[in-house]
Amino acid sequence: MKLSFIRKHRELSLYVLDFITIVTAYFLAYGIRTDWNFTLYHDYFPALIINMPWAVLINLISIRIFHLERSLWAFTSIDEVIKVTEAVFAGNLVWLLLVVLIPVKLYIRSVPIIAALLQLFFMLGLRIVYRLYRREVFAREAEHKGIIIGAGSAGVRVLREINGSSNYNTRIIGFVDKNPHKRGQVLSGTRVLGTMDDLDKIKASTGIDTAYIAIRNITVADLRDLVDQCQQAGLRTQIARIEFHNNVETIGEIRNVKISDLLGRGELHLNNAQLGEYLHGRTILVTGGGGSIGSELVRQMYGYQPAVIVIMDIYENNMYDLQQEIHMKYKQDVSREKTKLVCLIGSVRDRARIDQIMETYHPDIVFHAAAHKHVPLVEDSPLEAIKNNVFGTYNVIASCIAHGVKKFVMISTDKAVRTTNVMGATKRMCEMIVEAYRDNGVTNVCAVRFGNVLGSHGSVIPLFEKQIAAGGPVTVTDPNIIRYFMTIPEATQLVLQAGAFAKSGEIYVLDMGKPVKIMSLAQKMIRLAGFEPDRDIKIKITGLRPGEKLYEELLVNQKDVDKTENNLIFVAHPEHLSRQLVQDKLAQLQDMVDKDMMDNQKIIQVVNAGTAMEKKNA
Numbered sequence: 001m002k003l004s005f006i007r008k009h010r011e012l013s014l015y016v017l018d019f020i021t022i023v024t025a026y027f028l029a030y031g032i033r034t035d036w037n038f039t040l041y042h043d044y045f046p047a048l049i050i051n052m053p054w055a056v057l058i059n060l061i062s063i064r065i066f067h068l069e070r071s072l073w074a075f076t077s078i079d080e081v082i083k084v085t086e087a088v089f090a091g092n093l094v095w096l097l098l099v100v101l102i103p104v105k106l107y108i109r110s111v112p113i114i115a116a117l118l119q120l121f122f123m124l125g126l127r128i129v130y131r132l133y134r135r136e137v138f139a140r141e142a143e144h145k146g147i148i149i150g151a152g153s154a155g156v157r158v159l160r161e162i163n164g165s166s167n168y169n170t171r172i173i174g175f176v177d178k179n180p181h182k183r184g185q186v187l188s189g190t191r192v193l194g195t196m197d198d199l200d201k202i203k204a205s206t207g208i209d210t211a212y213i214a215i216r217n218i219t220v221a222d223l224r225d226l227v228d229q230c231q232q233a234g235l236r237t238q239i240a241r242i243e244f245h246n247n248v249e250t251i252g253e254i255r256n257v258k259i260s261d262l263l264g265r266g267e268l269h270l271n272n273a274q275l276g277e278y279l280h281g282r283t284i285l286v287t288g289g290g291g292s293i294g295s296e297l298v299r300q301m302y303g304y305q306p307a308v309i310v311i312m313d314i315y316e317n318n319m320y321d322l323q324q325e326i327h328m329k330y331k332q333d334v335s336r337e338k339t340k341l342v343c344l345i346g347s348v349r350d351r352a353r354i355d356q357i358m359e360t361y362h363p364d365i366v367f368h369a370a371a372h373k374h375v376p377l378v379e380d381s382p383l384e385a386i387k388n389n390v391f392g393t394y395n396v397i398a399s400c401i402a403h404g405v406k407k408f409v410m411i412s413t414d415k416a417v418r419t420t421n422v423m424g425a426t427k428r429m430c431e432m433i434v435e436a437y438r439d440n441g442v443t444n445v446c447a448v449r450f451g452n453v454l455g456s457h458g459s460v461i462p463l464f465e466k467q468i469a470a471g472g473p474v475t476v477t478d479p480n481i482i483r484y485f486m487t488i489p490e491a492t493q494l495v496l497q498a499g500a501f502a503k504s505g506e507i508y509v510l511d512m513g514k515p516v517k518i519m520s521l522a523q524k525m526i527r528l529a530g531f532e533p534d535r536d537i538k539i540k541i542t543g544l545r546p547g548e549k550l551y552e553e554l555l556v557n558q559k560d561v562d563k564t565e566n567n568l569i570f571v572a573h574p575e576h577l578s579r580q581l582v583q584d585k586l587a588q589l590q591d592m593v594d595k596d597m598m599d600n601q602k603i604i605q606v607v608n609a610g611t612a613m614e615k616k617n618a
Contacts (some may be wrong), residue, residue, distance in 0.1 A: 174190055178195055279304035373423060390426050
């Protein structure tokens with residue numbers, strides 16, 4: 001029987017194999033039972049032959065009931081052993097009962113019992129031999145040799161996954177674990193070779209080139225240390241995502257370590273009781289709700305069961321994708337059905353549209369994430385950024401006050417500090433509007449300032465990923481440029497928490513952690529992808545873009561902030577700007593828009609004039 005036919009007609013082929021196994025088991029059982037004395041027991045042989053079709057039929061029906069014809073032998077496990085045992089003994093027990101209850105002349109009643117044991121031996125043996133053969137073939141053909149970091153249940157599952165599939169093209173040499181007492185132990189036939197301190201010796205003696213991290217609940221700091229050690233040893237590094245379904249541990253995706261895995265902080269400690277009181281049962285409007293930050297705000301808020309979430313965005317594609325994602329995720333969750341999701345197309349430039357939405361839905365809280373944020377693009381279209389960022393923010397705040405919204409939270413940026421570009425200047429102007437309207441008597445207004453978020457639209461990290469996938473070069477504007485980074489979930493969780501803290505007029509500043517050198521970031525991402533910087537993937541220095549700084553700041557002076565109850569959120573000291581000063585600046589910016597005056601430096605000067613920022617910049 002050709003191999004291609006077997007693969008195409010797999011179930012039929014397994015039935016044929018099972019048929020042969022059953023018949024062989026019954027003939028051997030007859031021989032064992034008669035002590036191979038066929039002359040003495042020749043009268044019993046015709047009864048065996050005549051009744052063989054019934055024994056085979058009943059066993060095949062049992063195999064069908066237990067779906068053994070669908071099982072994948074490459075993944076034979078204890079569960080498969082149990083199913084095979086159940087199917088074999090169920091089928092032969094039924095046949096034995098028939099032989100006993102309906103006396104079959106000259107039929108040896110012990111034959112079904114012996115046959116069942118033989119059949120079980122053959123069926124399990126074939127599966128185990130196939131799995132071992134397959135694993136040995138993969139091991140011989142594999143281009144890579146690897147270790148698994150983590151000699152625990154997750155590591156064993158990763159071992160079975162890799163050994164049972166040709167997708168990984170890796171032969172596992174052994175385990176490595178932080179516990180030195182596990183050295184020399186054997187898990188699923190594979191030894192624990194040592195600890196991470198032995199990595200260089202293990203590589204030298206075995207020739208490994210790949211490491212798979214399989215550790216449950218690993219912290220970001222521990223993962224970062226492991227990856228650094230693997231990279232120092234010259235190993236390509238992958239990580240297994242550990243999942244739990246009904247308290248059963250399973251291995252999800254095994255993939256390359258991403259830079260976002262290393263730059264995040266891990267679990268944040270939020271005041272969930274305070275957030276629940278703040279968000280539960282409320283009507284919430286998110287402008288720019290289809291964007292990176294806006295969409296994640298929606299996802300995070302769903303956990304607190306607001307009454308209504310209204311998403312407003314001028315770009316409908318992302319908003320539609322988010323709507324479908326939310327529907328698919330929560331369609332079976334009765335508790336989430338209490339939250340109504342409304343998606344509306346509209347621009348923050350359009351005051352009438354904003355007022356219409358406010359009058360229809362009467363939001364309690366507004367998160368304002370709509371903005372033009374790409375520095376180089378805004379440098380080329382500065383007046384559009386003024387219309388959208390500055391006057392869009394003014395429109396939303398004014399509409400909030402007019403319609404009795406309780407709280408307004410604006411997303412700001414570190415580029416608003418000592419800004420050298422129009423995007424930063426427009427966001428700085430938005431912060432000034434927030435402070436000027438702190439005592440409006442209706443709406444508590446605040447802004448939350450943070451740096452770059454990993455994976456957001458326009459972020460350097462997706463750009464580097466595309467460049468690496470294309471074979472390079474990876475473009476860095478300056479070898480000394482540094483930036484702060486935070487994951488999108490981290491940033492949005494802290495935005496929600498800051499919004500809960502807010503009274504009115506505050507500028508909240510998020511602790512972004514340590515700054516990251518973009519050159520080092522590019523080199524690490526190249527290595528994580530399995531390449532060597534400047535050998536496999538070139539890094540090209542392109543020069544600073546218009547308006548770009550070597551470094552960003554969250555504050556002009558670190559002493560200008562006070563702590564909050566969350567150690568990752570600070571509140572900047574107010575500048576006590578007058579509303580008249582802010583109105584004068586708005587008038588000047590409106591005049592530039594009306595006159596189509598595209599003077600980037602003039603825009604920055606207008607924003608900074610008469611403020612503490614102007615004095616500190618000077």
